[in-house]
Amino acid sequence: MKRIVSGIQPSGTLTLGNYIGAIKRFVELQQSLPDCEFYLFVADLHAITVPQEPSEMRRRIRDVAAMYLAAGIDPDRTVLFIQSEVKEHAELGYLLQCNTYIGELERMTQFKDKSKKQEAGITSALLTYPVLMAADILLYDADAVPVGEDQKQHLEICRDIAIRFNNRYGEFFTVPEPLIPKVGARIMDLQDPARKMSKSAESDKGLITLYDDPASIKRKIKSAVTDSLGLMNYDEEAQPGLANLITIYSVLGGLSPEAVVAKYQGQGYAQFKEDLGNLAAESIGALQQKYQEIIASGRLDEILDRGRDAAHLYASRKMEKCKRKIGLGRIRK
Numbered sequence: 286m287k288r289i290v291s292g293i294q295p296s297g298t299l300t301l302g303n304y305i306g307a308i309k310r311f312v313e314l315q316q317s318l319p320d321c322e323f324y325l326f327v328a329d330l331h332a333i334t335v336p337q338e339p340s341e342m343r344r345r346i347r348d349v350a351a352m353y354l355a356a357g358i359d360p361d362r363t364v365l366f367i368q369s370e371v372k373e374h375a376e377l378g379y380l381l382q383c384n385t386y387i388g389e390l391e392r393m394t395q396f397k398d399k400s401k402k403q404e405a406g407i408t409s410a411l412l413t414y415p416v417l418m419a420a421d422i423l424l425y426d427a428d429a430v431p432v433g434e435d436q437k438q439h440l441e442i443c444r445d446i447a448i449r450f451n452n453r454y455g456e457f458f459t460v461p462e463p464l465i466p467k468v469g470a471r472i473m474d475l476q477d478p479a480r481k482m483s484k485s486a487e488s489d490k491g492l493i494t495l496y497d498d499p500a501s502i503k504r505k506i507k508s509a510v511t512d513s514l515g516l517m518n519y520d521e522e523a524q525p526g527l528a529n530l531i532t533i534y535s536v537l538g539g540l541s542p543e544a545v546v547a548k549y550q551g552q553g554y555a556q557f558k559e560d561l562g563n564l565a566a567e568s569i570g571a572l573q574q575k576y577q578e579i580i581a582s583g584r585l586d587e588i589l590d591r592g593r594d595a596a597h598l599y600a601s602r603k604m605e606k607c608k609r610k611i612g613l614g615r616i617r618k
């Protein structure tokens with residue numbers, strides 16, 4: 286049976302970018318692929334590669350899990366769990382580090398970007414971040430990994446690590462395919478369309494979070510940077526701000542970008558922005574309502590316990606085999 290695996294860091298407040306690029310996509314796959322198994326986790330071990338306030342982090346871990354469920358993750362279809370509760374992730378991460386070169390990690394753009402942002406105290410775990418991510422994926426023999434565009438390079442190194450391991454020790458890991466959406470793989474900052482909308486951005490002006498109230502969502506969309514051409518086109522190069530808004534409309538409204546362009550052809554941006562503001566406020570409002578229901582239901586812990594046990598069962602078996610393959614441990618007489 287094919288397995289699909291993904292994760293999100295509890296490194297800040299979830300954004301519309303996370304929802305469109307990753308969460309919504311995962312839910313759609315879960316609904317459209319009845320023959321696949323799904324594993325989805327809160328990547329808390331990844332979040333601590335940069336400083337986090339402990340009590341904040343603990344709250345966000347629950348928030349991310351609850352938001353996944355609010356978005357339509359079905360705990361009977363998807364094994365939903367917290368990464369740090371399945372110790373094999375860290376364990377396999379170490380074994381894979383022994384098959385990864387410093388040079389290839391130093392070339393990762395996310396490492397370069399994140400270490401540039403920090404003046405001092407760049408942790409060694411920030412460098413080895415993609416190796417832990419490879420462990421998350423290879424531990425479950427994932428066939429496919431749905432992520433946004435920014436994770437493409439990490440998926441490539443994961444594939445390289447798997448292939449290298451298989452060449453060295455014999456076929457063992459499944460080499461995964463990235464699943465990157467055609468539309469919505471990279472939602473941009475509303476104030477700076479050259480930058481990715483990111484939950485760890487310094488200012489929240491250009492990002493819509495999944496906790497924003499309707500008035501702020503509408504305000505942020507209204508003040509989103511566009512251009513002075515006043516022409517409804519889907520052109521990421523020449524009109525990046527507008528293209529970003531069209532993308533958001535397209536995904537939330539279930540229309541192709543071309544259909545959105547056609548719908549607003551000949552009109553200025555104001556009406557389009559107003560409608561998009563309403564659409565986004567409505568979609569996020571519905572999510573928030575479900576989120577409150579999940580929190581109030583008191584089911585979260587039971588779901589996460591079940592997820593942890595199921596994930597651990599798979600992971601521990603794979604890990605045992607992996608150690609044997611490498612030659613660790615003793616020979617049983």
Ligand code: ATP
Pocket residue numbers: 292293294295296297300302303304305306307308431432433434435436469470471472473481482483484485486
């Ligand atoms: P950080 O800014 O702390 O690095 P992030 O917002 O990039 O975090 P991640 O937890 O790293 O979020 O990513 C979770 C998932 O959301 C990944 O699959 C990632 O590709 C996707 N994602 C993140 N930002 C965007 C975006 N702006 N557009 C589309 N997908 C995104």
Ligand code: LTN
Pocket residue numbers: 290291292293294328331417418421422430431432436439
């Ligand atoms: N690094 C990812 C989060 C993540 C992930 C994974 C995604 C950690 N482990 C395994 C897919 C599969 C990110 O989106 N920043």
